Amino acid sequence: MDFDFPNPVKIVKRTAREFAEGAIAPLVEKMETGGEFPKALIRKMGDVGLLGLLVPRNYGGSALGYLARTVAVQEVSRVSPAVGIALQVHHMQTAAVLDWGSKTQKEKYLPALCRGEYLGTVAVTEPTGGSDLLGMASTAKAEKGDYVLNGRKCFITNAHLCGAPVIVVKTGEGSRGLSAFIVDKATRGFSAGREEHKMGLRGANTGELIFKNCRVRAGNLLGDEGEGMKAALKTISEVGRPGMAAVALGILEAALEEGVKFAKGRTLYGKPISNLQAIQWHIADIYTEAETAKLVCYRACWLKDQGRECATDMVMGKVVATEAACRATRKALDIHGGCGSMLEFPIQRLWRDAMVCVSAGGTTEIGKLVMSRAALS
Numbered sequence: 001m002d003f004d005f006p007n008p009v010k011i012v013k014r015t016a017r018e019f020a021e022g023a024i025a026p027l028v029e030k031m032e033t034g035g036e037f038p039k040a041l042i043r044k045m046g047d048v049g050l051l052g053l054l055v056p057r058n059y060g061g062s063a064l065g066y067l068a069r070t071v072a073v074q075e076v077s078r079v080s081p082a083v084g085i086a087l088q089v090h091h092m093q094t095a096a097v098l099d100w101g102s103k104t105q106k107e108k109y110l111p112a113l114c115r116g117e118y119l120g121t122v123a124v125t126e127p128t129g130g131s132d133l134l135g136m137a138s139t140a141k142a143e144k145g146d147y148v149l150n151g152r153k154c155f156i157t158n159a160h161l162c163g164a165p166v167i168v169v170k171t172g173e174g175s176r177g178l179s180a181f182i183v184d185k186a187t188r189g190f191s192a193g194r195e196e197h198k199m200g201l202r203g204a205n206t207g208e209l210i211f212k213n214c215r216v217r218a219g220n221l222l223g224d225e226g227e228g229m230k231a232a233l234k235t236i237s238e239v240g241r242p243g244m245a246a247v248a249l250g251i252l253e254a255a256l257e258e259g260v261k262f263a264k265g266r267t268l269y270g271k272p273i274s275n276l277q278a279i280q281w282h283i284a285d286i287y288t289e290a291e292t293a294k295l296v297c298y299r300a301c302w303l304k305d306q307g308r309e310c311a312t313d314m315v316m317g318k319v320v321a322t323e324a325a326c327r328a329t330r331k332a333l334d335i336h337g338g339c340g341s342m343l344e345f346p347i348q349r350l351w352r353d354a355m356v357c358v359s360a361g362g363t364t365e366i367g368k369l370v371m372s373r374a375a376l377s
């Protein structure tokens with residue numbers, strides 16, 4: 001077994017870290033207070049190759065794979081988990097178009113997504129429930145060779161920043177009754193609705209996508225009619241979940257750094273509190289959470305990069321990393337004492353960000369259902 005990253009992955013990690021520290025870090029405070037995603041970052045992320053990590057070269061990407069993508073999202077999230085979720089959801093759309101799109105769709109959308117003309121997203125969740133995919137109410141009705149879309153998606157990452165998102169709606173009943181479409185933002189009857197104000201990941205854009213008699217061509221179908229459930233599940237389980245896991249890995253790294261920094265800098269009884277055994281235990285726990293979560297997540301991505309079955313490992317990584325981030329940020333917050341509650345210390349932001357990662361990409365309960373099914377079979 002070789003636990004070292006291959007060279008291309010090391011380069012991606014270094015590039016993403018430099019980009020995050022240079023281009024994202026100065027924006028973090030404004031994103032936090034304003035709750036807005038800095039649009040100028042989109043092109044810049046395209047310029048350094050972060051947007052096309054899963055896309056082959058002939059469509060404008062680098063196709064460096066899922067391990068490279070995870071360390072890139074992790075490095076970005078170490079500085080800003082809000083930018084991390086925007087990036088990982090963007091990757092979901094690139095993967096969905098690659099896996100299910102026609103040649104025409106790949107040629108039309110992938111280069112634009114890689115350049116950062118706009119961000120990508122995959123819109124599944126509706127007010128009727130995110131966990132219950134078949135409970136969605138939005139429809140696409142076949143009409144004179146076109147489809148007419150009606151409905152409302154909610155909690156969609158990059159809702160106001162995307163250009164031609166992937167939407168999953170009902171075209172029939174049951175598990176063969178969902179279909180995926182790519183819909184250009186400029187299409188009549190398609191608009192972004194309300195923007196959510198979140199407790200964490202505040203700089204990430206989250207909102208509604210609304211369809212009112214929105215007419216699209218049959219060529220906008222992604223895959224065949226009735227394949228929407230399969231496309232949604234594969235994209236969520238093999239791209240969205242490891243993406244949210246990577247955001248959590250970044251939070252874990254940042255929590256460890258903030259905890260260590262504070263413990264070394266805060267003096268009590270004439271010595272840094274890092275000399276107190278209770279504080280050392282907290283540090284050891286945070287360190288262990290971060291390293292064990294990385295092992296589970298990196299292995300799952302390695303399986304995916306080998307073309308092997310990975311859905312259960314991916315969801316395990318998502319649950320392990322997001323729950324670990326919640327526990328670790330709470331411990332790092334404790335190390336800070338009263339300072340942990342003060343807005344000028346980043347740890348309170350990381351703690352709030354970690355909490356939001358638990359439901360985004362599918363909840364822990366749903367993750368456990370998937371894992372238990374695999375174990376019981």
Ligand SMILES: Cc1cc2nc3c(=O)[nH]c(=O)nc-3n(C[C@H](O)[C@H](O)[C@H](O)COP(=O)(O)OP(=O)(O)OC[C@H]3O[C@@H](n4cnc5c(N)ncnc54)[C@H](O)[C@@H]3O)c2cc1C
Binds near residue numbers: 131154156157359
């Ligand atoms: C920041 C953020 C970004 C997001 N981005 C996107 C996006 O880009 N695209 C998108 O489509 N969605 C997105 N979502 C939505 C996200 O996927 C859903 O919030 C998530 O799937 C949970 O759905 P829900 O919120 O409707 O909760 P519900 O499904 O209503 O669940 C409520 C509770 O019931 C539990 N529960 C549900 N079913 C079961 C069961 N069978 N057994 C046990 N417990 C159960 C859940 O675990 C949860 O605790 C985002 C969410 C957030 C917070």
